[in-house]
Amino acid sequence: MDYKQKSHLHPDLLNPAAANLNPDKLLGRWINTNWETRGIAECIVAREGDDITVSIIGVGEDGPIHWPKALATPLANLEEEAGQRTPAATATFDLGFMRADTHLRINKGVFVIVLFATFLDDSGRANYLNREFFYRHS
Amino acid sequence: MSNIQFAQLSDQVECDPITNIDPKSLLGHWINSNPDTISIARINITEANGKLQLQVFAVGPDGPIDWGTATAEVFAGNPASSTGAGFMCTYDFGFAEARFQAMIMKGLLVLAQFHTFKDDSNRASYFMREYYAMTHEHF
Numbered sequence: 001m002d003y004k005q006k007s008h009l010h011p012d013l014l015n016p017a018a019a020n021l022n023p024d025k026l027l028g029r030w031i032n033t034n035w036e037t038r039g040i041a042e043c044i045v046a047r048e049g050d051d052i053t054v055s056i057i058g059v060g061e062d063g064p065i066h067w068p069k070a071l072a073t074p075l076a077n078l079e080e081e082a083g084q085r086t087p088a089a090t091a092t093f094d095l096g097f098m099r100a101d102t103h104l105r106i107n108k109g110v111f112v113i114v115l116f117a118t119f120l121d122d123s124g125r126a127n128y129l130n131r132e133f134f135y136r137h138s
Numbered sequence: 139m140s141n142i143q144f145a146q147l148s149d150q151v152e153c154d155p156i157t158n159i160d161p162k163s164l165l166g167h168w169i170n171s172n173p174d175t176i177s178i179a180r181i182n183i184t185e186a187n188g189k190l191q192l193q194v195f196a197v198g199p200d201g202p203i204d205w206g207t208a209t210a211e212v213f214a215g216n217p218a219s220s221t222g223a224g225f226m227c228t229y230d231f232g233f234a235e236a237r238f239q240a241m242i243m244k245g246l247l248v249l250a251q252f253h254t255f256k257d258d259s260n261r262a263s264y265f266m267r268e269y270y271a272m273t274h275e276h277f
Contacts, residue, residue: 001259002233004203005196006176008253013261021262038147058146065145075252075265078176088265090237090252097143101226103239103250105265114250116213116226116239117149123142124155125217129224129241130148 010078023052023074023087026104030111030134039132040113045072045089045104054091054104056113067093072104084108097121110135153218161190161212161222168247168270177251177266183210192227192238205229210238233257246271 003009023045030043037059044055052072058065072089079085088105101116111134118127144150161183168181175197182193190212194205210227214220224241237252247270255261 001261002231002257003198004205004229004231004234004236005178006199007264007266008234008261009199010176010264013264014259040146058144060144061147061150067145073252073254073263076262077265079266093145095143095145098145098149100145101239103252103265105267114239114241116224117217118211119217121143124153124157125142125149125151126156126159126214126219127211128215128217128219129213129239130216131241 007078012078013076021074021076021087023072023089025087025106026052026072026074026089026111029137031137033110033133033135037132039130040115040134042137043104043111043113043134052089054089054093054102056093067095067100070094077105097123149217151216151218156214156218156220158188159212159214159220159222161185161225163242164190164212164222164225164247166272166274169273171246171269171271175268177268178249181247181249181270190222190225192225194229213241233259 026045041057041059046053053069054072055069056067070091070093072091075088077085086106090103093100099118103114114131116129119125164183178196180195184191190210191207192210193207196203208229210225212222213224215223227238229236234255240249251266254263
């Protein structure tokens with residue numbers, strides 16, 4: 001097999017159960033831990049047939065802003081700090097004037113969204129990144 | 139406030155147009171904090187012709203593997219900032235693709251890697267997240 005680093009040869013990559021590819025732990029409604037956020041208020045990760053979808057609601061001036069739903073790409077997790085092997089996913093949102101590349105993961109029960117925003121308009125704003133934390137809505 | 143479009147309040151800023159995000163905080167030699175990593179050992183980040191350039195050295199079964207250089211896109215910490223806080227970058231190896239999303243946190247470079255295989259090996263796409271410290275000679 002071709003490789004570019006040792007992890008490309010990790011045997012668990014041929015055994016999705018061992019690599020924790022199952023994205024079910026990501027499913028649910030996640031609420032921002034920071035009620036004063038100016039970013040993402042909540043995120044819903046759902047299974048729709050064979051797909052995993054991500055819906056994001058941003059904080060707006062006059063109420064919530066529903067982003068267009070995006071397909072998630074579930075990813076196995078070989079290892080992280082402290083032996084964590086929680087599933088992760090990426091999702092890209094096309095908002096027309098802006099593209100948001102995100103990755104989603106769970107760290108010790110906290111859902112984390114890391115967002116890289118690229119502006120596609122001519123507003124002069126800087127492309128930027130942000131990270132926010134979410135708890136599971138029960 | 140003008141009628142600029144936004145998807146969250148934090149996007150709604152008015153500022154002088156930002157034509158360049160300063161990558162200074164990202165430039166240098168970064169080394170993995172985990173000596174037992176099975177992934178990327180070192181990353182050299184430079185600026186060339188106004189572009190951020192990465193050179194990655196990964197850990198292979200028989201020694202280090204130089205991935206060569208790739209151009210990265212710099213991101214600020216907010217839409218009104220011109221200070222680099224992270225980057226995105228893609229290495230395409232033909233048989234596989236490695237995408238990076240990286241950010242500076244508390245002086246460390248936190249690198250999230252997303253690996254997708256394009257060959258017929260049936261290997262699962264996977265994620266890794268590791269920490270890198272900038273090497274220096276101050277102590």
